[in-house]
Amino acid sequence: MENVVAGYGRKRILHDVNLAVMPGEIFGLVGLNGAGKTTLIKTLTGLHAIDSGKISVFSHSAEDQKSRENLAFLPEQFLPSLHLRGWEFLQLTLAYYHLPLDRDAAITLAHKMGLDETALSRKITTFSKGMGQKIGLIGTLMTKRPLLILDEPMSGLDPLVRIGLKDALTSYRNAGHSIFFSSHILADMEELCDRIAVLHEGCIRYVGSPHELRTMHGEPTLERAFLKVISEKTPE
Template sequence: MIEARDLRKEYGDFAAVEGSTFAVDAGEVFGIIGPNGAGKTTTLKMLAGLLEPTAGSATVAGYDAEDTEMRKRLGFLPEESPLYEEMTPLSYLRFFADLYDVPRSVADDRIDETLSELDLEHRTRQLGDMSKGMKRKVAIARSLINDPDVLIYDEPASGLDPLTTNYIIQFTERLAEEGKTIVFSAHNLFHVESICDRVAIMNEGEIVAKGDLDALQREYGDTEYHVYTTVEVPDSVRENGQYRRVVESMDAVESVREAAEAAGGEVADIRTEESSLEEVFLNVAESGRRRSEA
């Protein structure tokens, strides 16, 4: 559904994106993460046809990203999305429906359904009198007015309160369940971890790692085993009436079991804890820093 090949964007002598290559399957949720200035927004704008690549190519829904026909299949949400503040949500969304040649009856049904799902009640209030969260919901509704196959969202919950943020993330999940192909960036890695099938990690204009979360965790993360015993074993700490020791391999787990049995006890529980996406990201960034300094 989306394919980027050796995407590069230069501004003078500065390369904002360097040779990015990735593909997103139909119905997949693909996250692009990285620090500020990593090249995330530039990449998304090239996919959306808003920036012309210096080199490389991108296709979306079978069209070249710069083909105007592609826009009919795409819903794009920029990080900053100013609205026409003198309009109401209804007039604003009807205006964009007209731009996409969506029949009024179809548009009104689609607007009503989308705003209901987004829990936006104030449909005749001027946009200038609305909160940032309400405006963001209207901007999301605008991205759906043409019933696109592909959604490209740049920080969809940027700067919103936690309640609105969670609501928008849940709405994005529902869009994925409906079969939409979604590419989005986000600073909150917990949200990326909860919704994405795969992620690409960018740093200084390059994709430094990509894959599904399990694969990234195996390559860049750490796994710890918290072994709870009924008796004290070496290097354990007392916790809630038991003893806990943290080890990093199944061989070490077996050694703890043997030590517990030798002391007249047993293993009561074993809990596995893996690195979060944030920890994986930090490990990837640190690995890249070491390579650049070598």
């Protein structure tokens, strides 16, 4: 992203945002509610037009359909089509990327997400919101795209499932892929991310490793360092 400005009508949400996600890294986006995280993610995925600036995804404009061939996106509070069963959803998701359904891999990921494999045979009308999110995560991880974009993937997950998801994301990164995700759970950011960006009031206030942010502000936790960053005045 280079000097990206975006908003809704006359209301500007993102102000001259510059970001770059490197191959083989987990990159976290953190900010308060209303900071512009979801808008930023929508611009990355081509779901929201920018007013000015440039966004490239693997050398293609984010608004170019070709850019989406190399990424998989999971929105916040995802729920699949209620007319499908779990297996059908996974098969359709992978068919979009011209991939076969690997049932063994799906079952392994289901266990990491705290789902019994029998849940994959059930109709999605019987799923809770949490189960819908979990099967969305399974499908997204199975695409094996070079870039995953996840909006608040940890939201609503219990500690055991969060551990399973973090293990799956780490394995995905170790296979050479990149992951860009937003979260308000800073402890997860510190554990997972190679680098993070702090977005506040539509502006990027920090880009770097979680450790560097703590060291810079002399704080023992990422939460306290984050609060210091967003309390600083925006440079004129």
